[in-house]
Amino acid sequence: MSTCAVQLDNLTKQYPHSAKRAVSSLTFEIQEGSVFGLLGPNGAGKSTTVMMLCGLMRPDAGSISVFGLDVLEKGADIRKRIGVAPQEIALFPTLTAYENLFYFGRMYGMRAADIRSQIKKYLHIFGLSEKRNKTVSTFSGGMKKRLNLIAAILHHPKLIILDEPTAGVDVQSRNMILDFLKSMKYEGSTIIYSSHVLEEAERICSHLGIIDEGKLLTTGTRTSIMSAHHECKNLEQIFLKLTGKNIRD
Amino acid sequence: MKILATVYKEFLLLVRDPGGMALIFIMPLALVIVMALVQDAPFRDYQEIKLEVLFIDEDQDSLSAKIMEAFQASPNVVLIQKQDTTEAKRLVQAGKFKAAIVLPKSASADLRRKTKQLITTVFSNFGFPAEIDSTQLPAINIKMFFDPAIKSNYKQALSGAVEKIAATVQTEWVLDELQQQLSEGKEEAPKKIAIDVSKIMRVDQRFASENKYQGLMLNSVQHNVPAWTMFAMFFILYPLAGNFIKEREEGSMLRLRLISGSQWPVISGKFGFYFLICLVQFLLMIAVGIFIMPLLGLTKLVLGSNPLGILITACSVAMAATGYGVLIAVYFRTAQQALSFGSVSVVILSAIGGVWVPIYVMPEILQTVSRFSPMSWGLESFNDLFLRQASIRAILPNVLRLIGFALVALAASVVIHKSRTVV
Secondary structure, rough: OOEEEEEEEEEEEEOOOOOOOOOEEEEEEEOOOOEEEEEEOOOOOOOHHHHHHHHOOOOOOEEEEEEEEEHHHHHHHHHHHHEEEEEOOOOOOOEHHHHHHHHHHHHOOOOHHHHHHHHHHEOOOOOOOOOOOOOOHHHHHHHHHHHHHHHHOOOOOOOEEEEEOOOOOOOHHHHHHHHHHHHHHHHOOOOEEOOHHHHHHHHHHEEEEEOOEEEEEEEEHHHHHHHHHOOOHHHHHHHHHHHHOOOOO | OOHHHHHHHHHHHHOHHHHHHHHHHHHHHHHHHHHHHHHHHHHHHHHOEEEEEEEEEOOOOOOHHHHHHHHHHHOOOEEEEOOOOOHHHHHHHHOOOOEEEOOOOOOHHHHHHHHHHHHHHHHOOOOOOOOOOOOOOOOOOOEEEEOOOOOHHHHHHHHHHHHHHHHHHHHHHHHHHHHHHOOOOOOOOOOOOOOOOOHOOOOOOOOOOOOOOOOOOOOOHHHHHHHHHHHHHOOOHHHHHHHHHHHHHHHHHHHHHHHHOOHHHHHHHHHHHHHHHHHHHHHHHHHHHHHHHHOOOOOOOOHHHHHHHHHHHHHHHHHHHHHHHHHHHHHHHOOOHHHHHHHHHHHHHHHHOOOOHHHHHHHHHHHHHHHHHHHHHHHHHHHHHHHOOOOOOHHHHHHHHHHHHHHHHHHHHHHHHHHOOOO
């Protein structure tokens, strides 16, 4: 029986000077070992939810627990168990790939030997071994995204949060990232995958949650959602059915 | 380990930033050298007055010889002889010379006559036989012309010097005349005693500090090296805040915020690294003062006799400078805001702190305001150590002020940083 990795209960957030709630009474669960696709159009509340999940933003109401720990009370403990790859490249451009990873490894509290072996392993997996001593500023967009992902998983987090991990990368890099995420799923990690690219979500996510205007529209396993909307051929059609076809800014 | 990792990371970021390296090391060195050279003349002006004064000697007698002899012994005045009073006046008017002294024709003879008249009158009054000269003699009029742009203290000093010479000569001649009158009519007059009135009373000028550094005064090097060193140390906020905000904008700071327990090591690692950089800056600037300044014709920086006191002061200034840099980095949201405010504030703090010109030449209101500038605390401490040979106890109040400033800045930084890292 799978246990609950993340639990959001009635989560609400409204930004100052904003007429609308960014997140409104959001309630859902994410099972341990699942790859959860958090989907929604622009301004749906995905990033706000992720920020609250990481403890970087305080909700106005409701609660979040990660592995049974309340984020507001045990934020520091929770952050030890999660790895986050933000949408932007959260790396030092003038440091080499190795120096970046070694520094973040140290900040995760890892031992030097462990950091070295992890760096060797992941640089090999992501095809960056030969670039280990090149500064990040010389990397292509795809290489930066791969390195950004390695920096998030270097310390074996139990929960990995990925915000648009394939945005702006070429097909080869995207394929490599998605294959790796699938392999992480088999290793038992829980992954929250926030993306616009529904085709990718369909390919790697076991569970999905579609939100819009801060509200949860649907959640469940990919199969259950597809069955519930059997008239739709694919996830994109379900997404458009639930969120509408209006352009979002 | 996390702090050391951050220190090493900051080191790598800095060595790969040539602009930052230049700003931290090259610019301050250039600045201190240029400022010491530029301010050398004004400092000499304040303390080493060397006035070229025209001397029109219409007298050509013993009084003029006495005046020239007295000024020759003075380190501050050089007499340049001229023949023509009108030309001398024109040169002073044109600002070529600061002053001119005109000793009128027959001044010596008139002074002798006046002295004799004075003594014979006194003798006659007391019943001694004396030939009284009852002619009404006018006062001997030594004229002085001044450049309107001369500083009033120079004018006073020069007038005082001339008056002092005249008074000394007058006293000597009165005593001579007295001996002359007393010996008149005696078959075997006693030999005249040469009386040097300058030996009767003298003003003994000394510096309060009594050790091998006695006599060392605030000069361009002694002022500019510690002053601009502190300026450079406070300017550490530029690379510090710049890197901090760049990390925030580029996203690496976000990752660090997401790593549990990384906030304290990040702040303290940055603080530690830039603190060390400040100390390296200090050592380099001091080395420039000792080894480079003399090569440029300036005086060598003298550090005094309290190396521990210097180390303590340097560390406390480095703490204050780095703490201020961290506060600016944390408080401002954009690099433009932080760097604009930061650099202008450092310039203001340095101006009121006595970096540009010594506090004692500032208006009274600024002297009061300067008490609130950390740079004035540091500068006062360095002056105490370098010039006054102060003990650690004497510099302690300023050191504590600097450390207090650093702790307040750091505490405020932590509060602000935490308030922005929500949970």
